[in-house]
Amino acid sequence: MARDDARRPPATLQDVARDAGVSLATASRTLNGSARRVKEEYRARVLAAAERLNYAPNLQAQAVARGRTNTVGIIVSDITDPYFAQIAGGIIAAAEAGGMGASISVSGRDPEREVQLVSSLRGLRPAGIVLVGSRVTDAAVTARLETQLRDFEAEGGHVVLVTQAGLPFDTIAFDNVEGARALAARLATAGYARAIVLAGPERLMTSRERADGFLEGWAVAKHPADAGPFEDTLDVPVVHSEFTRAGGYEAMGRALADHGRPDLVFAVTDLMAVGAMARLREAGIEPGRDVAVAGFDDIETLRDVTPGLTTVRLPLEQGGIAAVDLILHRTGSQSLMRLPAEVVVRESTPAGVEHE
Amino acid sequence: MARDDARRPPATLQDVARDAGVSLATASRTLNGSARRVKEEYRARVLAAAERLNYAPNLQAQAVARGRTNTVGIIVSDITDPYFAQIAGGIIAAAEAGGMGASISVSGRDPEREVQLVSSLRGLRPAGIVLVGSRVTDAAVTARLETQLRDFEAEGGHVVLVTQAGLPFDTIAFDNVEGARALAARLATAGYARAIVLAGPERLMTSRERADGFLEGWAVAKHPADAGPFEDTLDVPVVHSEFTRAGGYEAMGRALADHGRPDLVFAVTDLMAVGAMARLREAGIEPGRDVAVAGFDDIETLRDVTPGLTTVRLPLEQGGIAAVDLILHRTGSQSLMRLPAEVVVRESTPAGVEHE
DNA sequence: GTGAAAGCGCTAACAG
């Protein structure tokens, strides 16, 4: 059956004004909070006309006239990853609560793509851009990203980075280093001897921060007398792979082959930890009994794995909300907000539990 | 430190044209795929100027001039729920691949809010709106939703519903009924006797479809001679709760109290199934050993729970992609695409496994 | 208070 393709154009402000018998200006003023007030009689007529014509303001036109949209542009690495979904959820909710729309793009963890996305987002003239995800070690692409973001701010936009500090913009930073350090300290003193770290891609700062924090906390706890951590962490192997379940699985296999069975596996991500557990079982090693496993993030949908995964909880949604807050109430100066991490010990590291 | 708040306005097409020494039209034509071609010399000059001025086209202005944006508006119930995240991921990826932006709103599972969101999305003049989530039984709010969507189409927009058929728009429907029916048949013949269903809110069609499909499949398998399923399903209790892990937990508790221990628990959602398993354990009943449990969706991050959850897999991402496809290549007539469901038997229903 | 009119940045006839 052919669809009703009337293409009746949407009612415009013109239409409303004409229908109400007032000027364009008056209609505009009553239909959106202008500073000036309109006589009640006209107001009512305009409102009635708008209702009757089912008028919806053309946001694009408004944006063109005003020079900026009431929108926040979100860039995440992967919306399918619960870590990002949680943060994005916070951003979207806060944006809607603040009367703003949200547009979203996915970079697929590609830094180049991230730069591209910022560039095209700029065309949307959003009030702000929230860039969520790990920064990378590559200085060249970071420089290009910074240029794009600077340009956006020069145009009057507001940039907020969510994840870690380092670039000259407002940022919400999760305390990866301190969280990993605390986790390591807790587990080191609980009695585990040989640890191994399953890290993400080397270029990702988030992976580095977590791995380094862990190594540092581990070294300090094991050799409290020593000053520098470097000598002492040499005995904790670090294996790199992707930031996914599959990555954890793969890294665990490699780790077992290259370094034998450890007492404790620290995966820099819950997703990786779960992959690692699967790989361990496949090798006949039972996580939580034969070997301890810890992750990072405290992903909600992963809280039901067995054994319960020891991890570090991050206030992800809160981070998203805070980012929008910064956009809504922009201050004159660059601000940095550190969000705390909290160690959560569960049965995957039984010695840690007893050590409570 | 005070921020560099120069507010240098972004370069406009005017600026580029002037800088390149060509007309506005020429600049416009080279900078965005117009049908017409531009002499190579001018082309180069314009491109260079654009590069030099760091020009980014004002998408709002383009939209105003063209009458429509190159955007798809997404409405989901909850981006934090992996079910929706997966679908949204498909939509966003497909949109970007098709050169479109994506704007996203979250309804929080509130049908009223959904209507509101469609209404304000209309203001964005997106090429299409993809409405993802269960339809509801409430006729009044459904009528209002339909009105909004019709208006949007009358204005030249394109509506795609993802989840189930029933409204007069293009839709991508997951085969909930058939999937649940197949699951029930498989498990009923595997030897389970007393079943119980943990359903979502009664008004949600998705919950109904899955519960009804299960009851039907169960009845047919148990009493193949009978024609009507109604008499025969009376012995399978249905308990309702929220569409979340907490909902599953709560419903399971109530089910145990009201109906005693079943042989098989079917939760209409993996999330609910996992909550139910937790509640069972708390009651000293071990899922997969003392009682069988099955879910629906085959959520990726839930594939690592123990025992492995028997469930029905839905091509979620594919559904999102198909929706965008419909927007990109709109046909004249209303189309309905049914996406198949696939039963996945794991250790949470051991009899089902053996029965392979 | 109200309305006329000049933009906002871009597109798309239309004429050369």
Add this chain to the structure above:
DNA sequence: CTGTTAGCGCTTTCAC
């Protein structure tokens, strides 16, 4: 092929 020009729908001075 190029340039001129009239819009797109809305905001916002600026007179009244």
